[in-house]
Amino acid sequence: MKVEAAFLTLARGLILVNFVGFCYGALQVGFYRGKCGFADVEAIVAGVITARLFRDPSTVAALLRLQFHDCFVNGCDASILIDGRNSEKTATPNLSVRGYEIIDQAKAAVENACPGVVSCADLIAIATRDAVFLSGGGRYDVQTGRRDSLVSVAENVSLPGPATSVPEAIAAFSDKGLTVTDMVLLLGAHSVGVSHCSFIKDRLFNFENTGRPDPSMDPLLANILRSRCPPFATVDNTVNLDQNSFSPFAISNKYYQNVMLRRGILQIDQELGTNPSTRPVVTNLANAFDFPTRFGAAMVKLGAIGVLTGKQGEIRRSCRATNGQQFT
Structure with a gap:
């Protein structure tokens, strides 16, 4: 488009x-x-x-x-x-x-x-x-x-980080009034963007101190990522969260399809496909035609989380500082 x-x-x-x-x-x-x-x-x-x-x-x-x-x-x-x-x-x-x-x-x-x-x-x-x-x-x-x-x-x-477990993420989203389904939908934002190698190196070389890659990752994908993220690199390279070269900037349900194929980049992404609380939602979204509508609702x-309205807060003149004080 x-x-x-x-x-x-x-x-x-x-x-x-x-x-x-x-x-x-x-x-x-x-x-x-x-x-x-x-x-x-x-x-x-x-x-x-x-x-x-x-x-x-x-x-x-x-x-x-x-x-x-x-x-x-x-x-x-x-x-x-x-x-x-x-x-x-x-x-x-x-x-x-x-x-x-x-x-x-x-x-x-x-x-x-x-x-x-x-x-x-x-x-x-x-x-x-x-x-x-x-x-x-x-x-x-x-x-x-x-x-x-x-x-x-x-x-x-x-904030929940990329190594957060599914139960921890569910609790964090629940604290904000968001359901498990909301969480899985919002993580669909990972169909775009990148991750730094430092966030996934443990999955590639020494998962949970086993000295081996994460067994939940597709071996072919792991090989590709290891070449992009060598163990002793001096530069923290980035990798696309969507490894499909045709859709790295497209919001779509391909994220869930990749998770089902064991091609989730971040640990939290891949765990969505195996945890019993989230796997049914992932499976549904991988095959759904209404992902854009449901993502928008999420x-x-x-x-709507914790918004200030009415006489609360202010309308800033500059988004980088409050009207009454320049933060230093």
Whole structure:
């Protein structure tokens, strides 16, 4: 699917959206309709993301990770965007997060159309939705009305990592009000993006201190990855999470098909296919035709975690600092 054609479809979708918004908690589809005069906030953001994705298809993976890392720490409040020596950006799990400049660009575009109206937290949700759609993942309605956090502290960052076990991941997602099925759907974001070799070397050479590769990984894949990730490399190379050269930037259910073929890159990915709590969901999604719709519904639930609305929080002038204080 070409990005230009996808944007035309997205623009038509924006025009045809029902003018009666519906709510998920305190959020609402079409929250900004009429709040910026004749300007269409979501169309403005779509233009920014379309241009960016056309230049860099990996944008979708960057934005998905950015939204996940924001929402899993005190809710979807754009706290990850704030600069500072002890802000969330500086926490170890966030050091490899990218895409901040994309949100800056979207913020500048909407501020030019209607200053002080659109929150940075909403921009993350809208931009990620557009990137998912343009990458083949289906278009879902984004609920908006979030406000931005006044606080960003590195010590608050606690995220499930690539070596997290399935039971630990289920518990972490449950703490955020997400079900096992939601978790498996959201991990479908691993159909795009990359992993650093350092996260998978144990699976390739010394799994659980056995001195051998992880037996759950397809041996042919393990051989390919060992050449990319030699044991004593001085550079931490990256590998595509989707090893299919035709779909490394496409949001699709091929992720689940790869897991069933023992071709999951991260340990958590492969364990989804063997754990009795998650294997039935993986099997279903590997053969499903409605993955884009279901993935979108899970993203909506993710985007509703711990939101600030009404008189809570603020609308930042710059996504990198609160209005009242420049973090240092």
